[in-house]
Amino acid sequence: MDSNKKYWKGLEELNKTPEFVEKNKHEFAEPIPIEEVLSGAGLSSKTPRRDFLKALGFGVGAVTLAACQKVPVHKSIPYLIKPEEVTPGVANYYSSTFEGSAILVKTREGRPIKVEGNPNDLLSKGGLSAHAQASVLDLYDGGRVKDPMLNGSDAGWAQVDTFVKNELAAIKGAGKGIRLISSTVHSPSTLAVIADFVAAYPTAKHINYDAVSYTGIIQANQNSFGKAVLPHYNFDKADVIVSFGADFLGTWISGEEFTRQYVQNRNNKSLESKKMSRHIQFETGMSLTGTNADVRIPVKPSEEGLALINLYNAISGTSLPGSKPLANATVDKAIMIAAKELQAAKGKALVVAGSNDVATQILVNAINSMLGSYGTTIDLDNPSHQYAGNDAELVEFINEAKRGEVGAVFFMDANPAYNFYANADLKEALKKVRLKVTFADHADETSELCNVLAPNHHYLESWGDDNAVEGYYTIMQPTINPVYNTRQAEQSLLLWSDSPVKDYYTYVRNNWDKNLLAKGGLAGQSGWETLLQNGFIKVADAAAGTYTFNQDLNAVAQTILNQSSKLAEGNKMELQIYQTVAMRDGKRANNPWLQELPDPVSKVTWDNFAAMAPADIKKLGYNQGDLVKVEANGYSINLPVLLQPGQAQGTVSVAVGYGRSKGGAVVEGGIGQNAFPFHSFRNGTFQTSSPATITALGDTYLLAQTQTHHSYEGRNVIREASFKEYVKNPSVNSGNEGEHKKYSLWDEYERPAYNWVMAIDLNACTGCGACVVACNAENNIPVVGKLEVSRRREMHWIRIDRYYSFNEEGKEITEEREIDKLENFDNVSVVHQPMLCQHCDHAPCETVCPVLATVHSAEGLNHMAYNRCIGTRYCANNCPFKVRRFNWFNYWNDSRFDNYLNNEHTQLVLNPDVTTRFRGVMEKCSMCIQRIQAGKLHAKMEKRPLKDGEVKVACQQTCSANAIIFGNVNDPESEVAKALKSERTYYVLEELNVQPGIGYQVKVRNTSSELQA
Template sequence: MESNKKYWKGLEELNKTPEFVEKNKHEFAEPIPIEDILEGDGLKSKTPRRDFLKALGFGVGAVSLAACQKVPVHKSIPYLIKPEEITPGLANFYVSSYEGQAILVKTREGRPIKIEGNPNDIFGKGGTSSAAQASVLDLYDSSRLKGPMQDGGESGWDAIDTYIKNRLATTKASGKGIRLVTSSINSPSTLGVIADFIAAYPTAKHVVYDAVSYTGIIQANQNSFGKAVLPHYNFDKADVIVSFGADFLGSWISHTEFSRQYASNRAAKALEEKKMSRHIQFETGMSLTGSNADVRMPIKPSEEGTAIISLYNALSGNTLGGGKKVSNAATDTAITLAAKELMAAKGRALVVSGSNDVATQILVNAINSLLGSYSTTIDLDNPSKQYNGNDAGIVELVNEMNRGEVDCVFFLNSNPIYDYYDAKAFKAALGKTKLLVSLSAYRDETAAVSNIIAPQSHYLETWGDANAAEGYYTIIQPTINPVYDTRPAEQSLLVWANAPVKDYYTYVRNTWEKTIMPIAGLSGQAGWEKLLQTGYVKAAAKPAGTYTFSKDLNAVVQTIAGHASQIAASGDGKLELQIFESPNLGDGKKANNPWLQELPDPVTKVTWDNFAAIAVKTAKQWGLEEGDWISITANGYTIDLPVLYQPGQAQGTISVSVGYGRTKAGKVGEGVGKNAFPFATYRNGTFQNSIVADVKKTGALTYVFAQTQTHHSYEGRNSIIKEGTLTQYVKNPESITGKGEGKENYDLWDEYQRPTYNWVMAIDLNACTGCGSCIVACTAENNVPVVGRDEVRNRREMHWIRIDRYYSFKDGEKSVTKEKEINKLDDLDHVQVTYQPMLCQHCDHAPCETVCPVLATTHSSEGLNMMTYNRCVGTRYCANNCPYKVRRFNWFNYWNDSRFENYIQNEYTELVLNPDVTTRFRGVMEKCSMCVQRIQAGKLKAKLEKRPLQDGEVKMACQQSCPTNAIVFGNLNDPNSEVAKALKSERTYYVLEELNVKPGIGYQAKIRNTTVTGA
């Protein structure tokens, strides 16, 4: 066991800064200002209580009746006319699809309230991303448009339909161009509609543009193998993975699928066989993927191409680029060792790159060909269809508009006025057209400059489909009638094209009955109904072929070298800047979702902001402290951002996340952070995300991040994290957890009797990637409120489950407290990261229970630590006595206090609340309940069916959303249960076990594959 290791959540904890020490003198957040105390329950509410309840009642009634397609009943008595398919108090589930992934939508009384993964989905196998979990909240967003608009004013569908058709007819007669600008589309029905639209208007073209582009990979495959496709990667078949800047666990291509694949080769089942894959990451900023790697090497953006050339040379024995070595000796050594390991795993090896440069991706193709990766870890014959954008197409559109060749432009799921690299030029070109139509559900940046906005419905309100992977088709069905006066974008296009079929439901059904349902042997009404129960059709996979690379690489290497020289920083005041996609907000389309804004960034734990991440040593050399504002100028564009110290960041670089800085997102997302998209450049036919930037300190007041990383301190206690190497684990598993060391425990309390159920949980630290999907799932399931940036700064976030991120030095404990020893800061370049989900441990000897003066928290006969909210008087003794710091106190009535109106969105947000879970009020303590409502529902169902409750029948919200199966829940009294087997693992330990509180959650220790093979 690596007992000399010191774990720390942030640099302030490592260095014991005065601010950190002072904050941790106080058990709780800062006290409420006296004026708030005097105001008491008379706090200004958004609406008076009577009006609030009236609005809520109307909302529930309206939404329920819309969902049930019944004649409106103008009374506030629910279900005077009860829909046949709805039973009050019981949930209905409907299959649907989110971004091509099959899902289940939970509805209550006609309201969609929760997204679950479809267990048969090929991507998540029941797991989902945080964005999928949060998507249900967007349905109730008051920032969505209530109906069509023309020239900035409200309009009606008949009026805009007539106007657009007349304009299109005129354009068609003139021979001028019509352009439909969309993000990547893989829906067979939508593509059919677009084809029909183009057939009706022959001068129309479809321009596919993605804010975060994968054109480089697609074009490289066209160049290398004659197949312009995005490959389907199989990380579960790779024994050795080498990644150059590809955040495949956080945001790259199909990260939910890749997370599941990745964990399957590194967690429980693999480790039972004493083996796991090996992962080496080369990257600039600390990404979610890099933080999970066995070996991580920080490199500058300008060094990435050189590193890939060096790897190719080491594998092939060639001397491309004159045999030039990477400037950093440690990185060069890592590349040499990586090459040996890759060759030793030939046929089960995988190299990926996050670059959008075609030449770089061609060289990666050559490497994978040498390794025999095609047909095993890379499949070009069953490709991904999640992205198919063409960067050159959108650039050419700007040229066409400037030449006056285009009269009409339609925007669908695209927002180039915000996310195009040269938005000013794009906006100026739009001024030379005659008709701009946005089909956005919001009055976003592009919609704001459009003549007409024809708002599309939310995906939970409409029919549709997706084909996100070759041969895999998913169906989208509405779970509620449109809440506002919106309609599917496809239906608008059908109307404007004067198509014979204008009803989109009919169009989708015709598409499936003619081309897709026969694949599964389905036909007719019976086949359609079966489809709506399963949610997908899967065709047999094509045989994956092998592909041999045979192109000359000299020109490719010259292009890579030229690219590197363009982005290499030299001279005073310059740093290499890299922009990247946030795992939480993505490209910014979801910026108005408060669940995602308040979800801590997996690595930095910052909420409600983007920032300039910089290495500590670089910052010290530049005289920058964390929170200092710097001005970043590149590409003729300047923004000011606060500095954030980031261990693992490559020296001489800064990283900035895109997806922030929205100006027309809605009241939640507007003005949050700064827009980094204009830092992108267009080079060699694709958009590039690295550039040289001029950086200078502004002198503005220090910024305070809403950062959660050190909010819950263990005050120096040990035995939080236990980890070891694969070699240690194979040799002596007990050395990792310290089992068998002869420790004795003495109990002061009687044991609880749990005759039937003993609910416990197991969490595998090798499977947890830190993605945060469980946090959003818990928020949705348990009505956890959003508190906003200022309250997070006050350490008052309300999440019932948090994911603690720990740093440690590879070689044990080191100190960086003496700033004069600046070389010591080099150690921060190579920190190791461990993620640990932390929630109420449901201790058998719970310290909280013994100090509650009103018995608000008690122990159940099934092993759960229970909360009775209406008993709680808010003494907070329980939180003080909890060693895990997992209890949350309601400082305010977050749901309807006016000071939080920018975070809860609107009164209709309450329509997403789970009626099975009590909403908590001011002055009450709350914490994880182990989804007791789900336990009770499962027990009741089994009782009604007169049978025992089966293992796996009850799943926690966090467990169900996890794509890596890191969380297992069940009855410990059943020795055959999955959780009982998991807790028997040689890696199992309990956090703060020495306190003898007997937690009900066991953790499986973290194992790193740091053994060098093939060296």
């Protein structure tokens, strides 16, 4: 049965624009003349590709020395004395931690090449974000600072140590203040080092500063309950979730952890028990979380506070002073319905807000208290330590420095010269500070203002620990010797404070022996070794208490109303700044894997933009790509316009994390514009919304988007159903009421041992893109640059297709459905669909290859023999899924191109189990055949059958939502066999008789207001 919705990838497809039609006529672009290629035109980004990327130049010597001590591997030579822990061709795994999550680091011949989640990790159970997957590439970034610097020149560590200690002694004697400014520190050992440093210099103070702040939530909890903490949220315990601008599946606090929790009430297991949570999202711009919501309501920033007041009134039965209906009647009606659903789910309800305003968060606390959320869906007694920034303290530091009260400042993992909103004030203040030290690993914007650059190790070179959530402690251990002449920031602080312990490893070990090992029931050397093997310890949770809110809300409501009126003043647009999943706060903007990761919603790469509602763009006479000047808070930037369905009318959204001027050759090539100065400091916190003026500049700008390249010509590739429909008929829209007939021109053959297939649950996939970066790292997939992406030449083997659809129309509007009924492009829903080679049993690519470069295996896989491929591209033309990728250039190997992929240093991140491909070769998903073979070999060596779950493909392993399941369908007890038996299973384009090897599960949305038991 076909879905009754029409799906479209973007407005260009919906409207059949001439450009889109023309592109689809000529889907396979003509080659660029070699003269253009050699001149750089064929690969250039904003600047010629050779100049843009060769500046990333890397040298092999440092890394090979780090990996192999004194034996750089320039040739294939045997070990004369083999290191005990290294066996050529066999991977070693080390436990470590990334931003508080337990991870496993895969090394080959002494060099880290891949990061995986620890399956026992408390936060994501083995899932990892795109940032974690991409972090290994940063280790091999030739733009890292290679030696300490003093007053802009290279210096030795002894020289730097002498200078800093002398300066500190003089500053201490003068009684001037010393400030250590860092992003949130949740490492117990690092906090202990900082405490020792402060003890040695009593005028010192530690300031936590987060570029993207959660001070509003922390201060609101202090005001409401006397606990200045960031709560630990439990989305898995919530039957009804109402979010006001909190992108909790993407960038808000702990996206991977919340994703894992969220899907537990929406995946196969939950649906089969006829249970599904209900999620309503109020937000300005279309976020990753908004695309996954059951119901999404666009609201302006000025309407968000009023909507929360009305929600409080509806739940409490009272009326706060100044309360009034919103001008947007749709939002008002949605609030009333949301209030009823939340009340019906008391004890299993959760309201969250992404605002950093203290008053707004206090009101959210009051609502959650009425709903009985504390002790169930919100835990204040086992809080998160992931963010502890205090915005007011950084502002006060600047005032102190301006008054000449600060003699020294240290920046640890903090870059306020880029991401602090009052950049000019910071620079002026630092002129009056005598000693300025940064521990940056790149020469970033803040390092330009410092007289000492003491470069920190990469985390894969470091010892350390983390305590992201109360009671959960993870350990960090080095997986390679330091590549450059760097030193851990903690060790520098130990030396400069004359600590009796000079070595940071010893300090960490002592701290664990004295304070932490016993918490995990461990002790001594054996306990330490157990910790290094397991990667973490977990202390029993404290009992989560209930908290009653009894604060007077009159002043709180008035503060919210005042702010709302200021945002809505005049006829200005309302500006909202936000984080993208790929760039976040811009800390890792120099990572090309992340720059080329398509944004989950807009599918833009290598840029930020001004997202506006199609109705506003039409009214103003703009077109996509038109350059506009966005002006707010006395700051302006020029950005291209992007038409964003679902964007609240009268608003514009701009992502932070772009516009870096220093920090590596990628960002210094000029990528996007810096939106951090649009922040404002109001009521003690940094605020992300402001009135803005938009002015057309009369010019255009190329945005490199994926997913506008081809069309399924209206075929039914997305299938979804409402939860009500699913409960009545689990096979709804799956097509399982009557199977398609299968025909074959060939004899069938047996697959007695293995038949490798995959199941993808559209209800679990959030579209985050972590699988894309994991696949890049595992399979040596090259980055091609902005212009090549715009030419439809991205090389990703797996893509996440994003489909818009209008919500159903023509039905009787009841109160139940009014919340879903909007007009224009406000009323859209989104489905994400991972799309990769389907490994069809009747693969249309195989029949047209003249050289048998693509063939079918006896285990159900579609193989590529790269050395046979002659580049006819017949297979890509014949593939209905458009998942094959053609190497237009030798991105990895051609010596004519001086780019960052063609150098010895970056190639040390390559997986030696996967060949790199040459120009003129077609490539595509191999289902990580190297992992399959390794698993089979391991089982054979142990003389046993391969067990289900022993082989996980890269995309599957990184997925926190467990949306991708891979395995042997011949085993009826395998997870994939059970998943494919679901009534929701369907196969994309199965009507073509290609017999895909990947089954999808129908997307189910809980659009009914009726709560399920």
